[in-house]
Amino acid sequence: ETGVTQSPTHLIKTRGQQVTLRCSSQSGHNTVSWYQQALGQGPQFIFQYYREEENGRGNFPPRFSGLQFPNYSSELNVNALELDDSALYLCASSRGSKAYNEQFFGPGTRLTVL
């Protein structure tokens, strides 16, 4: 069983640019959640996608957007990058969107904004 994968591993962008991060969910999982983990902090919930629809959103501005595809893989898009967007972006997949559905995390994408 293939686990959650994310690409790219590392990314360097400049302020004002746009970025797309990708996540492949684990086989049999229909839900993807995205988290931002700043240095020295715990992961912070960005949003969740369940069966291709956004199913909840944390306290992030609209320039953070996402998609989920029919194969349940997902993208996180960030427009107009700011220095504070520098962080590790984690994707987690699960069999469903409920709290009792264990979330399996990927290795993350390290984004640096200069």
Place this chain on the structure above:
Amino acid sequence: AQSVSQHNHHVILSEAASLELGCNYSYGGTVNLFWYVQYPGQHLQLLLKYFSGDPLVKGIKGFEAEFIKSKFSFNLRKPSVQWSDTAEYFCAVNARNYGGSQGNLIFGKGTKLSVKP
């Protein structure tokens, strides 16, 4: 808003010492509680979880945690740590009636555990 507090940023123990990592949350309603662990170079993985029932829950690798509702706490314990327990530990909460996804997790800042051989 909900929040999760982990009291210790970095804990250093010798092998065979007992471990207790503190976690407190702020939410007055029904919660689901989790501990995640991240070993060096590895992904976050679930250590244990509490949804209901016996407030003492057992997880993998000999870890356990106790939910004390009156104290809003969910402390992680292990009687005797090993060098292989060196990792970062995150407490997380999901509030069942909180706005947004039911699967939304609120994490603490994490506690780094270093175990000396």
